[in-house]
Amino acid sequence: MASATVAAVSCMPSRAFASLPDAPRELAMNNLHTGEWLESCYFDGVSYVEEELARLDHLCRDFRQNEAHPMDRRLFDQLTQIQALIGTQNEVQIISGYRSPVTNAALRARSSAVAKKSYHMLGKAIDFRIDGVAIATVHEAALTLNAGGVGYYPRSDFVHIDTGPIRQW
Template identity: 55%
Template structure:
């Protein structure tokens, strides 16, 4: 009976939290629902490149800027480019809004070809066989001047996809897959 009551309390608490999220306006949601330009500034730590891209103009995505971001997020090992899910850029934009950060995002890993992913899997632990990186739906990064734990907390609060926390390697992973965390 105690186990049932504990599970029931958890379920009620989760339901109440979900109701609160549904009713109360979220700054992250407001950031996306307001029709204004969305701009990202990033540094690619592996290539030394920097980019500032206005990927959304307040009315729609700007295809030329998305193409520039696709190239920036390319698999630098094989120089292969893939279309990146614009939802990933939206997540990152929302995340910066939640954190109140204007610092450039430090990209560690964006798109990875299957060959690159398999090579990394052979030599490193924790590389998923069916990684969202290979689908153009994931990135590993940190933000200069923002603690990694705060980046993680903000990403988790968005409930917008996967969030991985790698403090020893100094990065957070986000993706546009199902909501989950590790």
């Protein structure tokens, strides 16, 4: 991976997002399966930027089927808030975003940890880590949001967040 750490992000003031919900929001993201990387200012301070959301949707696509699906924009907001809570703008490394039903069924056949009715199939979940940040720290920040499901997978080095009911595992 060419870029391990993202320098200061000009679009979003660090640590200020939680108190300034109408501030611009930017994410630097890397899909670990495809090697694709992007930096996106997906909210301009007034509204979501549809072209940027489409770029993020593509990055979060089911790489096995090469199928994109609209991701719940609240996921991107949660990621931005997690970064602000931690005090970092390091890149978000995507393990899994959208999953087609075909991919979800194949993964479920190999692992009991994959839900039959996964929020991934709805574009409402993402498995990720943040470059250079301990996974336990990411997990704690995600729990602090109290904004949906949070799964902790320290052996696999990722955290799951979704926009479903508040719960944790």
